[in-house]
Amino acid sequence: MVKIATWNVNSVKARLPNLLAWLGDAAPDVVLLQEIKCVDDAFPRMEIEDLGYNLAVHGQKTYNGVAILSKGPLDDIRRGLPEGDGDDHARYIEAVASFGDLVLRVASIYLPNGNPVDADPVGSAPFSDKYRFKLAWMDRLRRHAQATLALEEPTVFGGDYNVIPTADDVYAPDAWREDALFRLESREKFRAIIHLGLTDAYRALHPDETRAYTFWDYQAGAWQRDNGLRIDHLLLSPQAADLLTACDIDKAPRGREKASDHTPIWCELQRP
DNA sequence: ATGGTAGCACGGCTA
Numbered sequence: 001m002v003k004i005a006t007w008n009v010n011s012v013k014a015r016l017p018n019l020l021a022w023l024g025d026a027a028p029d030v031v032l033l034q035e036i037k038c039v040d041d042a043f044p045r046m047e048i049e050d051l052g053y054n055l056a057v058h059g060q061k062t063y064n065g066v067a068i069l070s071k072g073p074l075d076d077i078r079r080g081l082p083e084g085d086g087d088d089h090a091r092y093i094e095a096v097a098s099f100g101d102l103v104l105r106v107a108s109i110y111l112p113n114g115n116p117v118d119a120d121p122v123g124s125a126p127f128s129d130k131y132r133f134k135l136a137w138m139d140r141l142r143r144h145a146q147a148t149l150a151l152e153e154p155t156v157f158g159g160d161y162n163v164i165p166t167a168d169d170v171y172a173p174d175a176w177r178e179d180a181l182f183r184l185e186s187r188e189k190f191r192a193i194i195h196l197g198l199t200d201a202y203r204a205l206h207p208d209e210t211r212a213y214t215f216w217d218y219q220a221g222a223w224q225r226d227n228g229l230r231i232d233h234l235l236l237s238p239q240a241a242d243l244l245t246a247c248d249i250d251k252a253p254r255g256r257e258k259a260s261d262h263t264p265i266w267c268e269l270q271r272p
Numbered sequence: 273a274t275g276g277t278a279g280c281a282c283g284g285c286t287a
Contacts (some may be wrong), residue, residue: 010287011279035287037279062280063287113287130286162287217287218277261278261287 005266006158032108036065060090109159114180169230
């Protein structure tokens, strides 16, 4: 059995005590981190390696940054999505993690937020640069996922997608209709990725669960009111979906002191 | 309530 988790930590340095405690408690075999907010050289390698993890890091100063932690060896590490001309955001890293006869391709994804949606009053573009960047990035992710699926390997595309897939995945859908996380364009492009043949691991195993969130804003008492969003996802290739035995959201880290605004979601894959 | 909180880095951006 291999346990794979994804967590947007909102700065790996600010979150280090919480991250180390959670790694000990949850004992995931693979962890996909987003928003590490530091360059590769500033990543707290020793502390995490001491817990038995191999590392692949794609860092950036101040913003973004993604990483993969794995108790099995990591090979074929790829940083950045294809077609990256002019894209200096560290939002994608992929590697092959091996656990005996179970060899998994895993990707840590930090999809652009896209807000604000509206363009500046001056200029003719229908949307802001940020929203158009998000939508274009989703097209690139879809094309790369399509190419990766052609390998017919067990693959997990995990991370902070910054997309609320359906009205059941947000506490107040009507208040979020015009937000970049819930607008039709974002949801359509997310559906197009799913329709390549990927399985949303959480929804596959919990089709009717409501108030199943992975993010609660720091503001306005969102955590205390359970005003959350489900925006962190584990999308599985058919070969990985065939091995899926469990998936859940671990809400405990969100309730701790110095919490990230996101909480981990994990799944288990097991050879039959 | 054009607010509220957090991180980085020390002013303003990102979320």
